[in-house]
Amino acid sequence: MSGKIYLVPTPIGNLKDITLRALEVLENCDVVAAEDTRQSLKLLNHFNIKKPLISYHMHNEQGKSENLIDRAREGQKIALITDAGTPGISDPGSIVVQRCIEANTPFEVLPGATATITALVYSGLDTSKFLFRGFIPRETKERKILIEEIINHRETLIFYEAPHRLLDTLSFLREELGDRNMAICRELTKLHEEILRGNITHIIDHYKEIRPRGEYVLIVEGKTLEQIKEEAEKAWADLSIEEHIIKYVNEGMNKKDAIKLVAKEREMSKSEVYKYSIGI
Template sequence: MSYGKLFLVGTPIGNLKDITLRALDTLKSVDIIAAEDTRQSIKLLNYFEIKKPLISYHKFNEMERGEEIIRKIKDGKSVAIITDAGMPGISDPGSVVASKCIDEGIKFEVIPGVTAAITALVYSGLDTTGFIFKGFLPRENKDRKEFIEDIIDRRETLIFYEAPHRLKKTLSFMKENLGNRRISICRELTKLHEQILRYSMDDAICYYENNEPKGEFVLIVEGKSLEDIEKENQKIWEELTIEEHIKKYISEGLSKKDAIKKTSKDRGLPKSEVYRYSLDI
């Protein structure tokens, strides 16, 4: 039996002209298009005069509709999955069906497109050599606290999505837990009212005290600075004796020789002086 094929197709995040020629060719060639919101996707398809059967595929029917899509592919049909905007599987439905295809040995193809996270990261002017994409923050405070503790000490640039009605609360939460870091707030990317704000966390909170958030947001937050890490380490070291400092590094797996060397560097002391405190260790 010859199977059909699944296509995960990236679509524009705002400006319809950002669609790729390959995406258009794919949408025109498949048998069925599975859309996150058929009412939204029909606008895109009508704009490019694409007439194909549409079925809904969203987070509330992802499991059962995913099984249906797999059955159609096994029957020889080709299916394209699209979301309201951007890449399927990135904070949107798509990854479940892709995983099912892998489990069942069904081929699928990813058709690249615009992604809001990367577009915003480049706009931000912050470090792009290392970044962590975290999507939407959990809604419950307990879950948020656990979520933020996992990344609070990371030096990579942090990327989040947020809805307008939760933006103010999220900015306050970030300031409280991450400090007054630099943040780039990207709104309505590629659309008519696109806006890029580059602030400190304090200034961002102040701005939205006088401006009501509208549209969809991508937040790009500066990672923890080396200076802040060194300040925190300095505070820890000040609370330890030199002997305790050496023992701390040994407990972390360093040899005694390397622990002395690190302690010497941390405290700005000669190794010979630090060595005297290691004699009884």
């Protein structure tokens, strides 16, 4: 008889945020796979739950995933937890999900605490569309790739950051994305929870005066339609309509599509733009 693997979210700070369902799974499972067994033992002891603990973290995730699947096949119920939040979100867990799908092993993901959504709602920025990118890379090459991928996104951007890298990261974001509006959330759900809102410069000035402490979630405004339009206009602002058409034709576009795009960008009718294309 097959068992099952449960991905169980744990509180990101306030222990009262654990769900009744999470407690039920932890109480009824055969073993708990934990990112840090010492940290998880504190959580289980708080709720008077006594279960065997095995280590499951980013450095052993590949090998231990197979072990968890073997245990499930033997009929065991395994609860997988991380130090805080939902497994698989910038934490171990995604590999075991992939392995379960490949091996057709039953698994269940429980809803629960996550810093990402809590911070997004706190920010007051657009919650209808957002892009989560986790921790910003340290290497210059990887940072450049990141910026190329996100700079023109209209979605609200979400990052995690450690205190010792916070000011460097904020300065990097301001330099690459501009002085956008943002919110920064520190120690969510904990005693010293703090939410700051303003442009990036305002946040930098704050943490130049006050030493960063704790874990941070950065919520950064996406690029607005106005900004996108202004930047696009810069590329042809000094061109005549005829030169604008030629620009796109030289870039490989056929004349019909070039006329259509020029008309759209200049907010003119296609028939009016067509007049300037005669002879091109």
